[in-house]
Amino acid sequence: MAFFLAATIATGQGPARGEFATNSNGLMYSDGDIKALRFIVDSLNLKFKSCEPNQQYFSMPQGRFYYARFTDEKNDLRSIVADIDKISFHELASKHRSFLRSCDTTSILIKGKNYYLSGTAEHGYESQNFGGGRKTTGEIKEGKWLFTYETPQQYTNYYEIFCYYFPEKLQSKAIPKEYASLIQYVDCMVDTTSVVFKPLNKTAGNTEEYSEIHKKVNDYINTALKIKNRGDDRWIYNRISSEKAERAVEKLSGDDYFRRIVVELNEAAQSIGAVSDGEEKLIAHFVSPNDALVLKRSRRVVGMCSQDQSPRIHAREIALLSAQAHSWDIFLRAHLDIMHDRFDRMTDGSYAWGQRKTYLKELETLDLNIVDLMLGLSLRAGNVANNHYYGTIWRTAWALSESKDKDLFEQKALTMIKDNRLDDFNRGLIFMLYQIYTGYLEKDAGNQKRDELKKHINEYPDFLRDAIRNMKVLTDKDRN
Numbered sequence: 001m002a003f004f005l006a007a008t009i010a011t012g013q014g015p016a017r018g019e020f021a022t023n024s025n026g027l028m029y030s031d032g033d034i035k036a037l038r039f040i041v042d043s044l045n046l047k048f049k050s051c052e053p054n055q056q057y058f059s060m061p062q063g064r065f066y067y068a069r070f071t072d073e074k075n076d077l078r079s080i081v082a083d084i085d086k087i088s089f090h091e092l093a094s095k096h097r098s099f100l101r102s103c104d105t106t107s108i109l110i111k112g113k114n115y116y117l118s119g120t121a122e123h124g125y126e127s128q129n130f131g132g133g134r135k136t137t138g139e140i141k142e143g144k145w146l147f148t149y150e151t152p153q154q155y156t157n158y159y160e161i162f163c164y165y166f167p168e169k170l171q172s173k174a175i176p177k178e179y180a181s182l183i184q185y186v187d188c189m190v191d192t193t194s195v196v197f198k199p200l201n202k203t204a205g206n207t208e209e210y211s212e213i214h215k216k217v218n219d220y221i222n223t224a225l226k227i228k229n230r231g232d233d234r235w236i237y238n239r240i241s242s243e244k245a246e247r248a249v250e251k252l253s254g255d256d257y258f259r260r261i262v263v264e265l266n267e268a269a270q271s272i273g274a275v276s277d278g279e280e281k282l283i284a285h286f287v288s289p290n291d292a293l294v295l296k297r298s299r300r301v302v303g304m305c306s307q308d309q310s311p312r313i314h315a316r317e318i319a320l321l322s323a324q325a326h327s328w329d330i331f332l333r334a335h336l337d338i339m340h341d342r343f344d345r346m347t348d349g350s351y352a353w354g355q356r357k358t359y360l361k362e363l364e365t366l367d368l369n370i371v372d373l374m375l376g377l378s379l380r381a382g383n384v385a386n387n388h389y390y391g392t393i394w395r396t397a398w399a400l401s402e403s404k405d406k407d408l409f410e411q412k413a414l415t416m417i418k419d420n421r422l423d424d425f426n427r428g429l430i431f432m433l434y435q436i437y438t439g440y441l442e443k444d445a446g447n448q449k450r451d452e453l454k455k456h457i458n459e460y461p462d463f464l465r466d467a468i469r470n471m472k473v474l475t476d477k478d479r480n
Contacts, residue, residue, distance in 0.1 A: 027362050028316060028335075033323035034365055040328045041366045044189060057180040057381040059423035061170040063142075065109035065118050068092070070099040070161045077149070077159045084145045089165040106466070109140075110425050111170050112382075121428030121435075122467035131162055142169040172382055176421045182376035183384065189373060192385040194329035196318060196337060198297045210268040210275075214240070217265050217282070220258060221248045245278035249285045262286040274299035277317070289324035296321060297330070312338060333389065335362065336377075340395045358399035371409045374400055375416070378433050379426050393429060394436050401440035410434070410449070418459055431464055435471060447473050 023030050029037070066089045070080055080096050087095070093103055109128065110117040119125035130136050131148035138146035146164040150156070175183070218240050221227070225247055229237045236244070252258045266283045269275045275295055284292035301314040315338050322331035336342075339358050364370055377391030400409050413434045417427050438446040450471045453460070457468050 027365060028359060029320065029323050029362060033320070034362075036326050037323055037328065037331065038366050040326065041368060044328070045369075055180065055184050057175040057183050058172045058383050059175055060380055060382040060425060061111040061172045062108050062423060062425050063166065063168045063170040064105075065107045066105045066163075066165040066167060067107065067118075068103045068163045068165075069101045070096060070163070071101050071158045072099050073152075073158045075099065075159065076151070077161050080161055080163075081147070081149055084147055084163065089163075089167070092163070106463075108424055108428075108463075109166070109170065120467065121431045121464055122470060124432065125425070125428070130164055134162070138164075140166055140170075142166055173423050175379070175381060175423070175426070176419070179379060179416065179422055179426070180381075182372050183379050183381055183388075184376075185369065185372050186376040186389055187385060189368070190332050190336065190389040191329035192387045192389075194333060195387065196297060196315075196330060196333050197300055198294070207272060210272050213261065213264045213268045214279070217258075217261050217279075220261065221252070224248075224252060224255070224258070240276060240278035240282070242277045242281060245281035248282060253285070259286045266291055269295055277314075280317070284321060284324070289321045290327070293318065293321040293325050293327065293330070312341075335359065336389060336391075339399055340392045342392070358395065358402055360399040360402050364404060370403055371400075371405050371412060374403075374409070375412060375430070375433075378429055380429065393432050397433050397436035398440050400433070400437050409437070413437075417464065418461070420461065424461070424463060427461065428464070431467065435467070438471075 025031055025034070027034065068089070070077055077099060080092070080099065083092055083095065089105070093100055106120055107118045108120070110125065116128040116130075117125045118128040130140075130146055134148040134150060136146050136148050138144055140146060144166055146166075148160075148162045150160040152158060218238065221240065221244060222229075222237060225244070227237060227244070248258070262282050263286070265279060266287045269279060269283065270291065273295075277296075280292045280296050283295065296314070296318050301311045303309075303311045315334050319331055319334040319338065322328075322334055339360065360370065363373070374391065374396050377389065378393060378396055380390070400406070403409060413430050416422055416430045417434065419427070435450075438449040440446075441449065450473065453468050453471065457465055460468060
């Protein structure tokens with residue numbers, strides 16, 4: 001289920017090329033790969049220009065949302081239950097304020113396909129689980145209440161009521177054509193029929209045959225490279241590691257016999273579905289990048305902790321092989337996953353975020369319309385295609401802070417925030433995008449952008465003015 005949280009203002013010190021900048025051009029991809037990818041981008045841009053502009057997108061249904069929580073250790077709160085549906089929300093909160101523990105009338109409720117979100121542009125939008133798993137009474141309907149009632153339990157010594165009130169019908173509205181085109185641009189660039197990872201094979205091929213050819217290839221490498229079978233190195237000796245494969249590529253590229261047995265290794269590997277990174281490197285070099293890509297997409301790498309780079313390295317290898325195989329649909333999804341740090345991990349601590357760069361420069365080098373793509377990734381619609389690619393707001397904001405087209409982004413974003421034709425949820429998301437973006441700029445530049453918003457606060461919608469007033473001014477301490 002998708003959800004969006006407001007990110008804290010960044011404390012990093014500006015963009016730097018990260019762990020993948022290994023080519024002489026300073027990019028993840030070689031000049032040859034970039035040239036081939038740019039040709040594909042040119043073709044896709046032409047395809048987009050010829051698209052019939054008849055795709056109409058509608059916002060996710062949304063409306064105002066009130067919430068209150070009442071508790072007391074002695075009073076059973078039955079009087080509150082009796083008043084529900086008889087008096088207004090504000091009257092209920094006022095009449096029983098001695099039991100009121102929290103209350104919110106500033107949020108909106110957004111309905112997804114199988115979930116709800118609630119929140120504000122200031123504090124973010126997150127998954128709304130009515131009652132937190134407790135049994136609820138009522139229904140989500142205009143002018144109706146939904147509530148839970150709990151008596152003291154094993155771990156609580158108080159009575160408790162969660163109340164939710166829906167003052168207006170959740171409504172969807174058409175997204176204006178110029179903003180709908182941004183969503184459409186994402187689908188034209190990021191094929192909705194593609195996925196990075198293939199379904200795992202349910203049945204393996206001849207594993208005995210695979211083991212035999214694996215041993216033949218590994219033994220040949222050990223002999224050719226004079227790798228000894230020492231007791232403490234036995235694990236390295238008996239497997240085709242990534243480092244061993246790189247040495248084999250360097251030393252055995254002209255060896256016809258070795259090439260033939262790697263072809264046999266590939267045939268056996270394809271039958272079982274997934275092999276090691278080292279074997280994939282051999283197959284990419286001696287057989288084809290496309291065959292290696294099929295194998296690499298057939299296995300997932302899960303990080304053991306938030307600082308484990310292995311899922312990112314695996315995604316980078318998929319992106320590289322996709323570039324070499326001229327497989328644009330897989331390439332862009334894999335690269336966007338790297339940009340948005342979208343990997344399987346055991347944990348994802350914030351202390352590791354600073355080590356993960358955004359790699360926007362690679363996409364700018366391909367002459368993509370970066371501002372439109374990033375804005376399109378940030379907008380939400382209720383009727384997008386399945387597998388539509390959504391960006392993560394704070395990662396997208398970070399990427400935009402590295403863009404060469406900052407002025408264009410700022411102009412478009414502020415126009416969208418002010419435009420009352422666009423639904424409140426999307427305006428809130430674009431405001432979040434802009435706010436977080438300012439936090440990644442140099443301190444003085446970011447503070448100037450926030451001051452400008454406050455200076456012209458009356459030009460912005462009422463529901464965003466508190467968020468604008470409360471925008472934080474960064475100090476040198478915040479940046480360290």
